[in-house]
Amino acid sequence: MAPLINFVFFxxxxxxxxxxxxxxxxxxxxxxxxxxxxxLRNHVVYSISRFLDAVTAPLLAPLRRVIPPLGGVxxxxxxxxxxxxxxxxxxxxxxxxxxxxxxx
Numbered sequence: 001m002a003p004l005i006n007f008v009f010f011x012x013x014x015x016x017x018x019x020x021x022x023x024x025x026x027x028x029x030x031x032x033x034x035x036x037x038x039x040l041r042n043h044v045v046y047s048i049s050r051f052l053d054a055v056t057a058p059l060l061a062p063l064r065r066v067i068p069p070l071g072g073v074x075x076x077x078x079x080x081x082x083x084x085x086x087x088x089x090x091x092x093x094x095x096x097x098x099x100x101x102x103x104x
Contacts, residue, residue, distance in 0.1 A: 019055070020081055020085075024081070026049075
């Protein structure tokens, strides 16, 4: 049972890591579009932007309702990344250890 638990926690940790990168890349693309460095008329840029928006928008929307933009700067991606890091560092390790003791 322990290898299965380890595998599940590996997958969860990897998905959380990918989500952090998706949030960071989405923010960078939005800045590059805002400063007219890249253009959404480019099909590749548009496709990447739409994909990242589809992945991150459902998670950022509740935070955006609670946290207003400060001076036009959206802080919700930073808050979401901090929440993900908190989950990775403070929730997953104790949960992993507990499940290993109970089921392993």
